[in-house]
Amino acid sequence: MGKTENFETWLSGVTLEGNEDIYDLYNSVSNFEKSGKFYTSKEVTNDGYEYLVKAEGMEDSLHLDSDETKFSFINYLKTNYTDADESNIDVWSEMKKDLGRID
Template sequence: MAKTENFETWLSGIALESKEDVYDLYNSINNFERSGKFYTSKEVTNDGYEYLVKADGLEDHLHLDSDETKFAFIDHLKSNYTDADAADIDVWSEMKKDLGRLD
């Protein structure tokens, strides 16, 4: 198991194939739990918290060394993998689910 702190490197190794995958990743990081193919653990450090994000089928884990880094990753995910505007990913996901039911 290797750890990386580079968002793009880690994301290039996983397949975010659908909006559900994007939401599962966000949900895992936000709630420190298993969601879909992702699992995030939260560890206490001397300076606060750090997070380790695992994806099924990927040996490397994403290491988020602080809350600031966690929020930067969530912003990166929102900006590059959703069409969410100022709203959060929860609102985006609910909107996509509602639109999917109407189609």
């Protein structure tokens, strides 16, 4: 199992099946826990923290080497995979769930 620090490369290998997977990935990284098919661990380093994001069915993990990199990834995810306003993916997720119930 390898590690990559490239968001785009890692995300291109992960199957994001709809809004729920996107939110689960965001939630996992934000709270360093298991959420859906994602698991994020947090390690203490001399300079702060680093994070390792794993996805079911994916051999490589995403290595986020600092809090700054973690927030950059969350912003990248929000910008490229959602239509969330500002940085509020929680509101975006609730809106998508509510819209799905109206059909």
